[in-house]
Amino acid sequence: MKPKKIEKDTESRILDAAKRIFIRKGLDGARMQEIADEAGINKALLHYYFRSKEKLFLTIFREELRNFFPRLFPVLLSKDLTPEMKIRHFVENYIDLFIKEPFLPAFVLREVNRNPSIVAQFIGEAGIEPEKLRNLLDVFATELNLTMNEMLHLMVTIVSACIFPFAGKPIIKQVLFDDNEGDYQKFLNHRKTYVADFVIHSLKGRLLK
Amino acid sequence: MKPKKIEKDTESRILDAAKRIFIRKGLDGARMQEIADEAGINKALLHYYFRSKEKLFLTIFREELRNFFPRLFPVLLSKDLTPEMKIRHFVENYIDLFIKEPFLPAFVLREVNRNPSIVAQFIGEAGIEPEKLRNLLDVFATELNLTMNEMLHLMVTIVSACIFPFAGKPIIKQVLFDDNEGDYQKFLNHRKTYVADFVIHSLKGRLLK
DNA sequence: GTCTATAGCGAGATAGAC
DNA sequence: GTCTATCTCGCTATAGAC
CATH class of the missing domain: 1.10.357.10 (Tetracycline Repressor, domain 2)
Structure with missing residues (x-):
């Protein structure tokens, strides 16, 4: 509850970036490197937080289906x-x-x-x-x-x-x-x-x- | 003009197979191996006839856009x-x-x-x-x-x-x-x-x- | 024209230092 | 938690025999 820094935590940054990339390119078209760049972090961190591309994708898709x-x-x-x-x-x-x-x-x-x-x-x-x-x-x-x-x-x-x-x-x-x-x-x-x-x-x- | 064999020529078989695979999976999702299997031929032949996956795809897409x-x-x-x-x-x-x-x-x-x-x-x-x-x-x-x-x-x-x-x-x-x-x-x-x-x-x- | 074999590269995933 | 380096595999594409 101390939002001193404007930047969000890493997990949120990853989710925001993954959302932008996956929504435009889809699961097949998206690249993990691209998502890492978009989030301003290293590729390995994506796997640290979400284990696999598929799991990261499903996290995003689930949320976007709710919006849809x-x-x-x-x-x-x-x-x-x-x-x-x-x-x-x-x-x-x-x-x-x-x-x-x-x-x-x-x-x-x-x-x-x-x-x-x-x-x-x-x-x-x-x-x-x-x-x-x-x-x-x-x-x-x-x-x-x-x-x-x-x-x-x-x-x-x-x-x-x-x-x-x-x-x-x-x-x-x-x-x-x-x-x-x-x-x-x-x-x-x-x-x-x-x-x-x-x-x-x-x-x-x-x-x- | 001698359709003695029921099977079409190789190029047609490739186009038929590519159409089925690309339409269901898209450019990103399709695999050249899958198209070759579907056509009952070797992967290398796809490149012999159409040089690249992209070129084969565009041939299909162009035709399907006409239908659309x-x-x-x-x-x-x-x-x-x-x-x-x-x-x-x-x-x-x-x-x-x-x-x-x-x-x-x-x-x-x-x-x-x-x-x-x-x-x-x-x-x-x-x-x-x-x-x-x-x-x-x-x-x-x-x-x-x-x-x-x-x-x-x-x-x-x-x-x-x-x-x-x-x-x-x-x-x-x-x-x-x-x-x-x-x-x-x-x-x-x-x-x-x-x-x-x-x-x-x-x-x-x-x-x- | 058609095949087998393989080159070459890009991508997902992991190891391990810090 | 975050990074660099690397492993491994799958895929496009090509070489070359037949």
Whole structure:
């Protein structure tokens, strides 16, 4: 409890560095030397603290998977918000998260595809309990007058619309915005209201059919 | 022109094998030995035909990027189809493509994030000309009475809704379907009509506001 | 064209001084 | 705890026989 020095302790420095490198390069692409350089320490120290590259990676991945799953499930159960407000809240916060952590979506997608069993392995620690989630979606489906099947598609569609603009940044930025970073960033900011509007319009549009 | 033997020539066998391995493991994760085994030939032959791992990879990536970009732009310009039919056509064909090549989305996303400059490098050969695309979106926006900005979001939303269910398969299958492959596959098949309906409802729903 | 054998290097991991 | 030096192995790539 005496933070006299501005620098954190070695373990924290390693974790910060490993996070930055692994998130950008993945397990296969990252180098232990690179992480050591980023942390300003020696390569051997990484092994002293975390034994192996794999163990260090899993420490990072576990934490980042927690970030990746929306922390907004309590909000969806709130009695004080209309379904419309819940959707707006969810989308805005989820996109804001990725604006702060823009490499997170591509990182998680890369690693779960490299080793799919890692999802089941850490799903519990990520704060996702399948039964609870199923229950929550059931309640929300009733509220919106949707079947469970429609609810699953809706959920995936909303999440897709939030995540893909980040996971596909290199393509979107190049193809749609002629590689202009500023235009791409503006697009991301507009997207918070656009996606919510789009979803809400769709739910209203069902009435027309 | 004498296909007496069922087996293809060596170069084709290498390309087929390399495609399977690279798509699942990426450039960093793939091993030349693995590709040689998959092709049923010796490791040295890979270098004889393609000089280096990088060159072999780029040959594969270039081709797969072509597949990744929808070949449906001519369809979007057709005068015979209503906007609604164009959207249905686009979504159905795009999802069908990924049902046939389920690892393609994760592969492309992984590699463009590893090396973003690869997009600009191959965008021309992938049959995407930015000016033409911009023009096409402009026409389509007019047809749907959308601003260009709204049109870009719409495009990204549709593509997101088609791609993410594949790129995020390990997560979706585990979290929503308790790791049941059959349920996940059913979900994908439903999705072709669901996404088109969802988008069309949204465009209609705008009228209600 | 296709193989075996091996060069050469880079990376993860460890030994041991301080 | 932190460092330097080194071990060991796996991988890309090449040499050279057939």
